[in-house]
Amino acid sequence: MNKSSMNKKQIYITIEALSIIGIGLAVYLLWQQFFHPEFQPCNINATVNCDAIISGAVAKTLGIPTPLIGLAGYIIILLSALLRKPKLLLGMATFGLAFCLWIAYKELIELRVVCPVCIACQLIMISVFSLSAVLFRKSKSKEGM
Helix, strand or coil: CCHHHHHHHHHHHHHHHHHHHHHHHHHHHHHHHHHCCCCCCCCCCCCECCHHHHCCCCCEECCEEHHHHHHHHHHHHHHHHHCCCHHHHHHHHHHHHHHHHHHHHHHHHHHCCECHHHHHHHHHHHHHHHHHHHHHHHHHHHHCC
16 A cells, blocks of 8 residues: 555545544534523533524524534535545535535624534534545546556
8 A cells, every 4th residue: 555545545534533523513413403401511601602503593594404404514524535535525525614614604703602513513624625625636636647
């Protein structure tokens, strides 16, 4: 096994791990949204909380629970990484990044709220996007050989 393929394998494994964490975070937000449990560790104060995603202005996107969109995106990212589909992976990561940036704008600028779980999702998506761009570039350079 040459060094280049080993690096690609490590990148795919990292993306798989990040997407599993993202799935967990999306499931957590979805659970909070549907069941509204008394224990809400995400709700620290009026500024730092998950209410915007759970029951606030960005709880739904086009009538669909926003965490459900995130969950579906992370599942597709995981599957595309497992199946070694760099084009699909980059496409989903690009959509995911744009979606996360839109959520961040709505929360931080319009609502002036910080959702810790959303920040974690956004950091994961930035990482997944960056890594998938590297993989896509590596796959394109391999085709040119």
